[in-house]
Amino acid sequence: MSHLKGITGSLSRRLEGRRIVLCITGSVAAMEAPRLARELMRHGADVNVVMSNAACKLIGPDLMEWATGNPVITELTGRLEHVELAGDWEGKADLVLVYPATANTISKIAHGVDDTPVTTVVSTALGSGIPVLVAPAMHHSMYRNPFVAESLRRLSEGGVRVIQPRIEEGKAKVASVDEAVEEVLRELSPRDYGGVRAIVTAGPTVECIDSVRVVTNMSSGMMGIELAKELYRRGAEVKLIYGPGTVQPPSWIETIRVMSAQDMLQAVRSELSSREYSLFIGAAAVSDYAPEETLPGKLSTREVRELTLKLVQTPKILEAVREASSSIRIVAFKAEFGVSRDVLVERARRKLRELGAEMVVANDLAKPGAGFRSETNQAIIVDKTGAVVELPLMPKSELAKAILDHLASLGW
Structure with missing residues (x-):
């Protein structure tokens, strides 16, 4: 799309040739998703968006299609969109980022419940060896819920990177867009300074x-x-x-x-x-x-x-x-x-x-x-x-x- 020509790669080429799936769930923090998508694109990424029904009630899929230039997946059809994005084949995504991730979605992913487009895409990605990053967003009382905490622990032990929220004003606020982008860059960068x-x-x-x-x-x-x-x-x-x-x-x-x-x-x-x-x-x-x-x-x-x-x-x-x-x-x-x-x-x-x-x-x-x-x-x-x-x-x-x-x- 012509309106994206001046955006893609305008900050760096670090994510050039990388396909990133941005999964959005039903938190008010979903309003940050368009800016997050654009920042990833400014580093060269091709961003595909998957939205839950709850997310669609907060921001429209048309907005995310405008932001990324790609059709937005809001339901799974006979095309097997989850396999197309995250199946184990040569065209699969390089990374899946769930931003924001609600307590509901976190617990479903941790226990293998695949009843939304987001959870099904993440489940497929985990089975295909695709890196998955999750950015929790919820009220602090929900974040302290021992069952939610256990779900986050299960995700970490299963290889999912959890981008820690900011505890402010009684809420576990989703990590900033800048931090989320930085974690994507870290995940997809060479690890030649690992252990240093x-x-x-x-x-x-x-x-x-x-x-x-x-x-x-x-x-x-x-x-x-x-x-x-x-x-x-x-x-x-x-x-x-x-x-x-x-x-x-x-x-x-x-x-x-x-x-x-x-x-x-x-x-x-x-x-x-x-x-x-x-x-x-x-x-x-x-x-x-x-x-x-x-x-x-x-x-x-x-x-x-x-x-x-x-x-x-x-x-x-x-x-x-x-x-x-x-x-x-x-x-x-x-x-x-x-x-x-x-x-x-x-x-x-x-x-x-x-x-x-x-x-x-x-x-x-x-x-x-x-x-x-x-x-x-x-x-x-x-x-x-x-x-x-x-x-x-x-x-x-x-x-x-x-x-x-x-x-x-x-x-x-």
Whole structure:
């Protein structure tokens, strides 16, 4: 359909060639389904919709056909639509997502009751080895019902991924559209970082002049967040240590908030001493200098017309990481401004040697579209084998993928 040409693949091609069945059941959260379908399509997916009778009372099938460009299945006929979508044949779907999933549907799936188009499609998918994701939505009292809880446990034990709801206002609200899309991406992405436990630092740090004023930089935190998301999609267990950036980190990635370079150092040391990590990505723009002392209160500009600050170096977090662990793999970043390519590469090589890092991602902030707070970046990777790889200007989400692709190519 012509109205879908500008939508499909507009965010990424990660789901290109993938067929996803979106099953909608009778929760008011069904109103989120059109947006969910469109977001999946923006990553390249072909979305087929199956609706229960209860869902059809809340949103019309015509709306979902408009959203996806595909006919909507509301009943099963002699065409055997459930087999066409989820049977064990070469044209079967790549994934089935039940969003939202009511207590009724969850319990039916868990006990093999196939009396709606949705439950029959899911039952067929499970028998065909198709990944199934379920996003519960109901009142909290229903969610606490021991029989519903038992049904969810049965689903998990049977290989169904349950996307946990948000407990708010007495309700188990369906997971956000963004989280549901992220779980689909995780399920269908390569698992080349499965079993990896990683720390990613991101964002700027702020160093206080007084109780109000600070010294900082313009880092948004986007690059580090995109790396954390990409690691999560590819199977890693990720801890994000995040300074006060302008980009909101996703709720499904465990995040430690920090302010200063010293705060970030303490958080990193605490994590490294409490658990064993195999990968550290230092994408934070840590302040190199901080005021020697923080003045109490707020300086009055009437009383203090001139202010001279004595700045001292902040601790080197990457050096502390290497001191804490000789085996952890380090990916470092090196930002410069207005230098030649040769100088940029040489400084990256020096950092690589000093840290014993796997690779250094170097970039020139003076390049158009590559500065702080931009949604794009370009970089040069210098790795431990001596290779120098130039990555052209691209969205930071794609750059994160390219960085982790290169790291994976170095072997574990």
